[in-house]
Amino acid sequence: MTTPPVLMPDAMAVVIGYLRSTLAAHGEQAPVVSRVPSPRPIRFVRIERIGGPPDSVVTDRPRLDVHCWGADEEDAHDLMQLCRALLGAARGAHGGTTLARPAVGGPQFLPDKETGAARWAFTLDITMRGHAL
16 A cells, blocks of 8 residues: 655745734734845845755655844844744644644844845744645
């Protein structure tokens, strides 16, 4: 007996949706996007998948970079810390999948190379359940 193929969720879309809703629930209005917007807002969060292995036959373990821009270093840092806390608590049903075992990496100060704008970043590894086809 063979295992049916499993369709894995779009990790960026799931995490963007999760972070948009949880930031809004905490009164934060920073846009959460997959690409740097044009024109670029002063404060925003960008999510990018940078890899991650399958966790099992039915789960994926994406690794995502989370970059937080702000008006200054402190503002970007505070936004990053809020995102780290919210994503570190990401568990349960969301975006048509189940989130589990979030692991957030340590923060890095990475001023934007093109503009010099304040930016802090961290990585997120999280398990997501796929759907049998």
